[in-house]
Amino acid sequence: MTVFLVLVLLIILMSIGVPVVWSFGAILAIMTLLFDVNPSTLMLQGFRSLNSVILLSLPLFILTGYLMESGGVAKRLIAFVTRLSSGKTSIGNTVVISSAIFGAIAGTATAAVASMGTILSKPASEQGYDKGYVAALLGMSSLLGILIPPSITLILFAVVTRQSVAALFAATLGPAILLIIGLLIYNAVVVTRRFDVKAPRTGNRAPLGKVTLEAAPALLLPVIILGGIYGGIFTPTEAAAVAAVATLLIGAVIYREVSFRSFARTLVDASQTTGSIILILLFSFMISRVLTAERIPQNITEVVSAIATTPIAVILLVNAVLVVAGALMDDLSVTVVIAPLFLPAVTAAGIDPVQYASIVACSVVIGANSPPVAPILYMSSHVTEAPVVAAMRASAGLILCVGLPVLLVTTFWPGLSLAIPRYFGLM
Amino acid sequence: MSAGTPQDGTIIARALGAFAAVNMAMLTGLTLYLVIARDLLHTDAGWAQELGILCAIQAYMTGALIAASRRAQINIDWLEQRLEAGRAARLHQAVVAIVVIVVTLFFCYWAWEMLAWNMNRPQVTPALGLPLWIFQISILLCAIGCTGYAIRDLVQAIGFTKETLE
Numbered sequence: 001m002t003v004f005l006v007l008v009l010l011i012i013l014m015s016i017g018v019p020v021v022w023s024f025g026a027i028l029a030i031m032t033l034l035f036d037v038n039p040s041t042l043m044l045q046g047f048r049s050l051n052s053v054i055l056l057s058l059p060l061f062i063l064t065g066y067l068m069e070s071g072g073v074a075k076r077l078i079a080f081v082t083r084l085s086s087g088k089t090s091i092g093n094t095v096v097i098s099s100a101i102f103g104a105i106a107g108t109a110t111a112a113v114a115s116m117g118t119i120l121s122k123p124a125s126e127q128g129y130d131k132g133y134v135a136a137l138l139g140m141s142s143l144l145g146i147l148i149p150p151s152i153t154l155i156l157f158a159v160v161t162r163q164s165v166a167a168l169f170a171a172t173l174g175p176a177i178l179l180i181i182g183l184l185i186y187n188a189v190v191v192t193r194r195f196d197v198k199a200p201r202t203g204n205r206a207p208l209g210k211v212t213l214e215a216a217p218a219l220l221l222p223v224i225i226l227g228g229i230y231g232g233i234f235t236p237t238e239a240a241a242v243a244a245v246a247t248l249l250i251g252a253v254i255y256r257e258v259s260f261r262s263f264a265r266t267l268v269d270a271s272q273t274t275g276s277i278i279l280i281l282l283f284s285f286m287i288s289r290v291l292t293a294e295r296i297p298q299n300i301t302e303v304v305s306a307i308a309t310t311p312i313a314v315i316l317l318v319n320a321v322l323v324v325a326g327a328l329m330d331d332l333s334v335t336v337v338i339a340p341l342f343l344p345a346v347t348a349a350g351i352d353p354v355q356y357a358s359i360v361a362c363s364v365v366i367g368a369n370s371p372p373v374a375p376i377l378y379m380s381s382h383v384t385e386a387p388v389v390a391a392m393r394a395s396a397g398l399i400l401c402v403g404l405p406v407l408l409v410t411t412f413w414p415g416l417s418l419a420i421p422r423y424f425g426l427m
Numbered sequence: 428m429s430a431g432t433p434q435d436g437t438i439i440a441r442a443l444g445a446f447a448a449v450n451m452a453m454l455t456g457l458t459l460y461l462v463i464a465r466d467l468l469h470t471d472a473g474w475a476q477e478l479g480i481l482c483a484i485q486a487y488m489t490g491a492l493i494a495a496s497r498r499a500q501i502n503i504d505w506l507e508q509r510l511e512a513g514r515a516a517r518l519h520q521a522v523v524a525i526v527v528i529v530v531t532l533f534f535c536y537w538a539w540e541m542l543a544w545n546m547n548r549p550q551v552t553p554a555l556g557l558p559l560w561i562f563q564i565s566i567l568l569c570a571i572g573c574t575g576y577a578i579r580d581l582v583q584a585i586g587f588t589k590e591t592l593e
Contacts, residue, residue: 013526014502014503015503015505015506016506016519016522016523017502017503017504017506017507017519017523018502018523018526018527019500019501019502019523019527020500020501020502020503021491021500021501022500022526022527022530022531025530025531025533025534026526026529026530028533029529029530029533032533039536039537039540039541040540040541040543040544041544042537043537043538043540043541043566044541044544044545047541047562047563047566050484050487051480051484051562052480053476053480055483056454056458056479056480056483059451059454059483059486059487059490060454060455060458063451063455233466234462234466237458238458238459238461238462240458241455241458241459241461241462242459242462244455245455245459264444264448267447267448267451267452268444268447268448268451268493270451270490271447271448271450271451271486271487271489271490271493272447272490272493272494272497272499273490273494274486274487274490275447275486275487275488275489275490275491275492275493275494276490276491276494276499276500276501277501278487278488278490278491279487279491279569280501282566330501330503332501372503372505375501375503
């Protein structure tokens with residue numbers, strides 16, 4: 001009951017506009033008073049969690065995302081994918097495929113939304129695409145970054161639940177491929193049946209060879225990152241540093257779009273974004289400690305087991321909670337606080353923790369596009385200049401026809417998540 | 428998240444930006460050096476890892492402080508967007524600022540307790556022998572800085588509210 005009230009308070013604080021980090025801090029303060037926690041050791045435990053080598057990958061992948069944008073890497077990737085696409089569905093396909101490539105380099109959705117929304121919204125309107133649909137498709141596709149390694153969401157979940165980052169990265173590849181296929185099919189159906197979309201003009205397109213040559217260094221980045229991690233050459237953290245330096249070199253030496261000033265600004269922006277996330281993580285670590293000391297996860301397991309008597313009912317209940325939590329809270333809160341609370345319950349129901357990470361990631365994809373709290377959808381609406389209501393309507397279709405089916409398949413088909421980690425001997 | 432406000436030009440903002448940039452650059456370089464040291468130089472680079480973590484923690488905390496200074500922390504702003512500019516909006520800002528001040532004071536207390544605990548039981552890192560408090564002090568400074576920015580937000584909100592009432 002206490003935890004329920006604390007979570008309600010957390011939602012209230014967030015809803016009235018208290019920054020997420022201080023909403024977490026507030027409930028932590030209340031919990032320390034309620035449960036008589038020793039403050040010196042509590043903070044020390046939070047600090048120990050920050051003092052982590054795995055966590056170093058977080059600022060480095062965020063930096064890579066910013067460098068992709070400021071160094072011209074994003075622009076060339078989009079140009080390449082756009083050039084490859086043709087026909088009425090080309091813009092939608094470009095959004096999905098470019099998002100997947102973005103996800104394989106940076107692991108954040110915001111860089112993909114900002115770059116693609118700016119570049120593709122005008123040609124999409126000219127072709128006859130509905131603005132709301134473009135915003136919704138961009139919002140959903142950009143979240144492929146959560147499923148495609150290197151994913152910041154998965155790094156955080158791995159740190160909080162003490163799992164192998166490489167195993168979680170491999171686990172979400174299957175759901176990611178399924179989501180890509182689902183989005184491409186949905187785009188083909190919607191564009192041909194619902195909109196009066198014209199095929200793009202091909203007369204003044206840049207030669208394919210030139211576009212490919214320009215994008216080649218950028219296209220090598222996912223190969224370096226994923227090949228390095230799964231080839232055993234470097235750890236995910238080292239891969240993040242290699243990705244950042246390679247993106248910087250490509251932007252500065254090959255594309256010549258990175259100046260000292262823009263690089264410095266990128267470093268500061270990356271530090272700011274990381275700092276905003278890290279403080280939330282610090283408080284969530286401390287909240288988890290208090291909850292664990294009070295045996296709250298065990299109590300939740302008992303309650304879930306009492307409500308849902310079969311493993312299928314347990315996982316469906318947890319799925320529903322995660323999706324609703326995603327609609328009410330930001331994705332970070334769901335990943336680092338809500339989802340870990342249910343780990344003992346789902347493990348008791350026979351779900352592998354690695355598969356559970358895939359389920360959490362799919363839920364976050366849906367939650368981040370579900371109002372009222374849908375930061376990525378709002379951002380893509382803003383960037384594409386689409387009315388928010390139109391984007392929400394289009395997003396509902398994407399969630400119902402693509403997002404939820406992918407979540408359910410991921411839930412009921414363990415092999416989709418576990419085959420690749422097992423193949424690489426990661427679990 | 429918004430980036431860039433009038434505060435960007437102040438000496439404090441510039442100093443914070445420079446410190447964050449240096450730490451981020453060092454973190455990147457040191458982590459890359461770990462790969463080079465292991466795979467090419469075949470030497471142990473435990474010192475680089477320790478320094479990398481120190482730079483990371485300093486970059487995290489400076490970044491958090493910059494986010495507070497720019498009012499760019501992650502938040503759910505649907506209520507803020509629905510409140511029209513003026514008295515209601517400023518009252519809302521004042522309420523949020525008061526909540527943040529209380530929480531940041533707790534944060535200062537927790538950070539101080541951690542530092543005091545560690546001062547009484549000194550610990551050092553294995554490779555470089557760096558005292559642990561060097562890593563932890565940035566958390567306390569971040570907490571103090573965030574409190575300062577929350578007070579600034581309250582003062583600005585109250586100032587505007589009075590103007591609106593007059």
